[in-house]
Each structure stands twice: as structure tokens, then as C-alpha cells.
Amino acid sequence: MRTQVAIIGAGPSGLLLGQLLHQAGIDSVILERKSRDYVLARIRAGVLEQGTVGLLDKVGASGRLHAEGLPHDGFELLFGERRHRIALSELTGGRHVTVYGQTEVTRDLMDQRAAQGGKTVFEADDVTLHGFDGTSPYVTYLDGGVPRRLDCDVIAGCDGYHGVARASIPASALRVFERVYPFGWLGILADVPPVSDELIYARSQRGFALCSMRSPTRSRYYVQCGTDERVDAWSDQRFWDELRRRLDPETAEGLTTGPSIEKSIAPLRSFVAEPMRFGRLFLAGDAAHIVPPTGAKGLNLAASDVHYLFEALRELFLDHSEAGIDAYSQTALARVWKAERFSWWLTSLMHLFPEQSPFEQRMQQAELDYLVSSEHAMAALAENYVGLPY
Template sequence: MNTSKTQVAIIGAGPSGLLLGQLLAKHGIDNVILERVSGDYVLGRIRAGILEQGFVDLVREAGVAERMDREGHVHDGVELSINDKRYRIDLKELTGGKTVMCYGQTEITADLMHARKDAGLVTEYEVSDVQPHDVKSDNPYITYTKNGETHRLDCDYIAGCDGFHGVSRQTIPETERKEFERVYPFGWLGLLADTPPVHKELIYAKTDRGFALASQRSDTRSRYYLQVPLTDKVEDWSDERFWEELKTRLPRDVASDLITGPSIEKSIAPLRSFVCEPMQYGRLFLVGDAAHIVPPTGAKGLNLAASDVATLYKILQRVYKEGDTDCIGQYSEIALRRVWNGERFSWWMSNMLHNYDDEIQSNGVEGETFKRFMESELDYYVNSEAGRRVIAEQYVGLPYEELR
């Protein structure tokens, strides 16, 4: 067995694992990243691209912001369209100057990969049978297989950044963890195309035909979504059908400006809310999707992962620079406060903006009552400054919590 040692072992080379590794390395904290697939496969994942200010600041602190600052688009606002009536949420004005940035997750991941390679930091791609051991002891380690050989990585701490289906969460015994879940009765059909965005800001559209989102990745690349039944398959949706349905859900004046084209990627993602408690077990820390999943409504998934990274990064700095190991116990408490807030906001936005007609019909009067509640809720929030401010403050993201 080949044996090596590091201070922090990171499982998963997605944006959260790479960002954590870069931040730790900036402060002289040695780390190794283990990833089960190739780097090209990681970069092939199509994901979100709306970054809160906290995420942007972390990328800058990591020293990997040059391309993001050059090519990213700062958005001062976002639009809600309710049955063709448009409401602009002025993020900058309502939050005292805060904004969000549009910069694709794939681009962030590529930037972090290149920075890690340039710094000579170790990332082991295409490893299998990854398994943490003795995470409740002072000497945890990970075993894995690479090129048919078994390896052991000794470490002080393990960051599980390996997603919902990864091994990290499963390392916590079922008797020691509690999982909360809400599965939504619809999915999002997403289409990526090399066409100019239909609008300079994102548009969240609620219609009787279902929800739609007009998003973007750059001046020349667009990302659009449609609410679809869970029974639908990608093969059911030709590009032509997608574009025609999108036009019916966008505001009429916006739809008339829509430029269509062949899709680069098309997929259907089910929506769920999921939280695992606790997010720490001994010297193992769960980060991002390993601990929580949010519906994409509200753009919180990647940003919640970034807030986990920020908290863990501060804790590990204190451990290695000040010798304070008592602060480790704060991780789950601090992270979960922000996670549940993000979960609530995404759930709330999903409830207000999506069409629940199928579920409402099966629930009779109770379903109709829910529909009326959500219609009233949305009407209040878009038509009052106090309501719009709540949406704006949540959308740009709450400040990161400091350690005690």
C-alpha cells in the first residue's frame, strides 16, 4: 500500500473543494484533493452561474478572480414576471449597494483548476473506492484506489465536498445523522445555447402554463429553463418545441426579442430540498451538496456551498495558526443556520412561482387553499417596497457569520 500524508484531505474536485483547497494553500495549509472522475468530466457538468457577493469575495481572496472580474457580468437587479406583468427587484438600491455576478460555475471551476495546477498542488483524479476511516479519532485517514493500486492518505481533517451521492455523508452512521427532504412534483428542463440573452437581467416567469427562467452565461451564451412534469423525458422536447413553449411563458415584449438556435446541452433536473444534520462528525466536515440540496429557484446551491467553505476555511486557519481546536465544534451550527435560511428562501420562491395544479387537484380544498395563499403572498411581496427588499436581501445573500 502506498502511504502519503497531508494536513487536510478534500474529497471532490468541484468548485467547493477546489476553492477550499486554494484558500488553505494561500495560508500554507497543505491539502490534497481526491476526485473519482477526470478533470474534463468535472468541467463537462453544466451548472448555475449566479454568484453572491460573498462567493465573489472568496474567489478574490483565493487569488483566482482575474478572469471572473474581466468577463463576469454584475447584475444590479432581477425581474419577476407574473402572467405577463413585470416587476423589477432593484437589488442594488434595496440592499444598500449589493449585487450579484453572472459567471458560469464551469468557468469558476476551470479557473480554480488552472490555479491549483500552476501552484503545484496535488489533485488525484480518477480514483475509486474512496473511503474515510477513523474520522472520530485524532488520526483520520482515507484509502483509495488509483491505477489498480491501493493508497492511504493520512491527514488531520477531511472535507467532504463530494456531492449528494458521495461517500462522505454515508460515513456518518445512520444513527448519528438526521436527514430532511422535500421532493417537488416537477422538474426543470434546461437548455443551453450560443445565443444572446433575451434580457440583460434574469427573468423569473410565473404563468398558468408553468414556470420559466431566462438566464445567461455571457453576452453570447444563454441558459433557459421550463417547469415540466417529472414524467417528461428530454427526448420529448425538440429544440423547436422548447423555444415555442418558452415564448408562451416569457412576457410578450421579451419573447418577441428571443433569438433561438441549436441547443448545446439539454437536460431535466428534478427539484428537491435536502439537509443532513449534523454537517460535522469528528474530523469529517460535509461541504456543499454532500450536506444539502436546494431547488435552483433563487440561485442558492453553489452559494451555500461557498458559505460552508468560508466557515470551514476560517476554522482551519484558527486551528493551524492559533492552535485553537475548540472552534471546530462551531462548524455545523454556523453552517446550518445559513443552510436552513437558504433552503427556506428557495422553497418559498419555488412555492410562489411554480404551477402546482396537478398536486392541487389531488389535494382538493387544501390544495386550492395553498394556491390562494401563494397568490396572495406573491402579490404582497412584489407590490410593496418592504416585500421587494426581503427578496433582494435574500437573493444577494446574507453576510457570512463570524466565528465566536
């Protein structure tokens, strides 16, 4: 089998790239090592920048998003038992974010690709990348135990942090930057109405908490926890009790609780691998970088990578120019590092760190006090939160 672009990974970045290429008349095949049902069972974030929504609009996969998504014109910071609203739209000239689950984005893109006859191979085993350091790359894999070969012009690695794409690049060709944080997020999903119409980011003496949602009837809540915590040690009641302790009395009183339908612990890390191109292999999304979830940048960074990579591949195949692919890594990384900075800053501001000195705690408090007292500071926060331009 032959295609122009072999896409590794059927998550939102791989699917979005596939649809952009399809619209431009560029052929692609997506290889995914897991089943469709497994991919759609992943619980992920759901705060979308306008740039991400715009790309979904562009490929015609945003109908359900606009019908069911929740536009948010602000969010709240909670500290010292007081809530402070960050008015995103007012501070950024009308821009906002939309709450719509990543799983639903993936489902919409999958359904659209299938309806348009795009080729996606699920449960592709033993995916191996070959020849991408030359001019004739190809991918081998097992399809139902049968060996297959996919010849292509370029390979797009959209297969996540643990995928084969980045692992296929010689370690000597990559420079890795990483910070592992000394805590994680314990999160639950529950079919209860959200405690607030907007997200609440809370800093307390017991640690960070986040009140979020997926719909008017489904809520997503998180509390900061130790890296040695186990999910089975947290009953639903223990979680709700701890969440209440990290909220102001009024918010805690208004919290509706119920049985969890999903519960998990996510470690936090900042990670960047440079460059994002090696020969005819291009990395996008979590294959190249990870951000802590505090800034809601993971999916949105993947979308901006896809934007830059699509434009580069469009130039390559339609304009017969390699200028775009030559600039791809540098262009994408410039935005990646700004998002890494914002996510690191907000994580550092809102979390309780082990062995944090009294001085460091006062610095956090001073930063928060300054932030909510300065329109310029709030505008900078809002600008980053809604997403920097592509």
C-alpha cells in the same frame, strides 16, 4: 502519503477550500473520482453572491470572473403578463450578484491549483474513509489501479450529494430533512443572445420559466416540467414554443432561438443532513445540503460552508484551538437553513403544483401582488437573493 487536510471532491467547494488552505500555509490533497474533463463538462448554475466573489478574490482566482462576468443590479418577476423589476442594488445599499458559470469558477480554481503545485488526484477509484471517528483519520483509494493510503488530520467531504463522505457517516448519527418537489426543470443552453439583460423569473398558468444567461452571446433557459418527462421527447422547437407560451407577448416576440448545445432535466429537492461534522470528518456544500435552483443558492451555500470550515481549520492548525471546528456545524447550519427557507419560499411562490386548489393559486397571486407593491417585501427578497452575510 500524508497531508493535513484530505479533501474529497474537486468541485468548486473542494478547490476553493484547497486554495484558502494553501494561502494559510496548510497542506491539502484533493481526491476526485472523475477525470478533470468530466468535472469541467458539468453544466451548473452561474449566479454568484458578492460573498462568493469575495472568496475568489481572496485566493486570487477571480481575474477572468471580473473580466468576463456580468454584474447584475436587479432581476425581474413576470406574472400576469407583466414584468416587475426587483432593484437589488437600490434595495440592498449597493449590493449585486454576478453571472459567471460554475464551470468557469471550477476551471479557474483548477488552473490556479495546478499552477501553484497543489496535489490533486483525479480518477481516484474506490475512495474509502477510515478512522474519522478517532484522532488518526486516513483515506484509501486506487490510483491507476494501485492501492494508496493518505494519512491526514481531518477530512473535508466536498464530494456532492451522491459522494462517499456523507455515506460514510453512520445513519444513526445523522438527522435528514428532505422535501422532493413534484416537478423538475428542463433546461437548455444555446449560443443565442439573452432575451433580457437581467434574469426573468416567470410564473404562468402553464408553469414556471426562467430566462438566464452565461454571457452576452450564450443563454440558459428553463421550463418547469413533470418528473416523468424525458429529454428526448423535447425537440428544440418544442422547447422554444413552450417557453414563449410562458412569457409575456413582448418578451416572447424578442426571444432569439437556435440549436441547443446542452439539454437536461434536473429534479428539484430541498435536503439538509445534520450535523455537518462527525469526528474529524466535515461536510461542505451538496454533501450536506441541496436547495432547489430557484433561489440560485447551491454554489453560494457551498462557498459559505467553505468560509466557515476554512476559518475553523485555520484556528485548529495555526492557533491550536478546537473552538472553530466545535462550532462549525452549528454556525454553517444557521445560514444553510435561512437559504433553504428562501429557496423553498421562492419555489413555492413561482411554480404550478399538481392538484393545486383555486384557493392556493389565489394565495400565490396575492403574495406576488403584495411583493411587488411593498418596498419592504421587495427589500427582503433582494437581501436574500444577493446573499445573507457570513
